[in-house]
Amino acid sequence: MIWKxxxxxxxxxxDGLIGRMFMGPYLDRANRRINSLVYDELSTRAGQRxxxxxxxxxxxxxxxxxxxxxxxxDGVELSPTMIAAAARRARRLRGxxxxxLHRGGVExxxxxxxxxxxxxxxxxxxxxxxxxxxxxxxxxxLKPGGRLVxxxxxxxxxxxxxxxxxxxxxxxxxxxxxxxxDLGFATTGLAQRARPGQGHVYALSAVRQ
Ligand SMILES: C[S@@+](CC[C@H](N)C(=O)[O-])C[C@H]1O[C@@H](n2cnc3c(N)ncnc32)[C@H](O)[C@@H]1O
Numbered sequence: 001m002i003w004k005x006x007x008x009x010x011x012x013x014x015d016g017l018i019g020r021m022f023m024g025p026y027l028d029r030a031n032r033r034i035n036s037l038v039y040d041e042l043s044t045r046a047g048q049r050x051x052x053x054x055x056x057x058x059x060x061x062x063x064x065x066x067x068x069x070x071x072x073x074d075g076v077e078l079s080p081t082m083i084a085a086a087a088r089r090a091r092r093l094r095g096x097x098x099x100x101l102h103r104g105g106v107e108x109x110x111x112x113x114x115x116x117x118x119x120x121x122x123x124x125x126x127x128x129x130x131x132x133x134x135x136x137x138x139x140x141x142l143k144p145g146g147r148l149v150x151x152x153x154x155x156x157x158x159x160x161x162x163x164x165x166x167x168x169x170x171x172x173x174x175x176x177x178x179x180x181x182d183l184g185f186a187t188t189g190l191a192q193r194a195r196p197g198q199g200h201v202y203a204l205s206a207v208r209q
Contacts, residue, residue, distance in 0.1 A: 008166035012127050014056065019081035024057035031122060031151075035060040037191050037203040038120050038151040046070045048117040051141065053106050054078070054124035058086045061099070070096040074111070076104045106134040114143045122151035126158070126168035131176065135183050142208040148185065150176060150204045157199025173202050180206040 006018070014023035038060060044050055046069040055061040055075040065073050077083050083101050090099040104110050106121065107129050119138050128134040138148050155170035164170055177187050185206035192200045 004162060004166065008163065008168070011123075012167075014079045014082050016081060019079060020085055024082060024085050026057075027123075028057035028059035031056075032059060033193060033195075034122055034151045034153075034201040034203070035063065037193055037201065038122055038149045039063060041149040041189065041191055041203045041205045042118050042120055042147065044068055044071075044118055049074070049115060051076065051109075051111070051116045051119040053109070053119065053121040053138070054127075055086060056082055056123075058082070058089055060120065060122060061086065062089055062093075065090075065093060065097045065099050068097050072098040072100065074100045074102060074116075076102045076106070076109060078103070078105050106137055109137050109141050111141045113140050114146075115141050117143055117146050118149075119146065120149045120151070123153070125150060125152050125171060125176070126163070128169070131169070131171060131179050132183065135179055135185070139183055139185065139208050144208060146208045147188070148180075148206045148208070150206075151201065152176070152204075153195075153201050154199035157195070161198070173204055176204055177206075180204075184209050 010018055010023045048071050050064055050073045052061045053076045055077055061075045086101050102110050119142055155172050158170050173190050180187055186209055187206045189205040191203040194200055
């Protein structure tokens with residue numbers, strides 16, 4: 001399909017006019033369901049410091065900000081286009097929540113050790129340089145007892161849809177669970193929801209020991 005290479009490139013790093021006008025709103029709409037799964041698993045509380053990695057259009061980031069009441073949410077993104085769009089949205093926020101946006105990737109998170117009570121990332125694991133290095137870096141910035149929730153689609157469905165050919169790295173829940181356990185996380189749950197004709201989406205929870 002002619003649009004697939006473009007969608008793959010824009011999913012990896014939304015950019016330019018297409019990124020701003022199309023990808024942000026598209027990602028927000030398309031990923032509302034998985035964001036809800038991840039949101040529920042995060043079970044945040046007022047006053048916590050929360051990290052989202054690869055927030056894209058910001059649907060989950062700003063839902064967390066709206067509901068947290070008080071606390072601080074840090075968003076990390078590789079895409080300057082998505083950061084600029086989120087910065088405009090953050091300026092309109094009211095209340096005691098602080099939203100801080102940072103340019104960067106999961107490979108080198110710009111935070112001190114043990115900074116966060118919660119971390120989440122949705123549909124980004126396919127683009128990480130290494131699953132293990134990404135999980136290690138998230139573990140570093142989580143406080144002991146802090147929780148990571150990772151949202152992703154089933155490897156079989158993404159494979160059948162042709163995303164592996166476009167360079168997406170696909171993982172099963174078992175592979176991500178095994179990598180998290182190896183790095184000293186305790187995995188605490190796997191929420192899932194069927195997408196009609198498109199496999200499942202997952203929200204995998206892991207607690208830093
Ligand atoms: C498919 S989009 C998903 C966006 C959003 N989380 C959602 O589910 O709607 C992937 C996002 O992750 C970002 N990204 C890609 N590789 C990344 C990495 N290594 N570290 C952090 N973010 C990354 C991209 O810039 C893009 O905005």
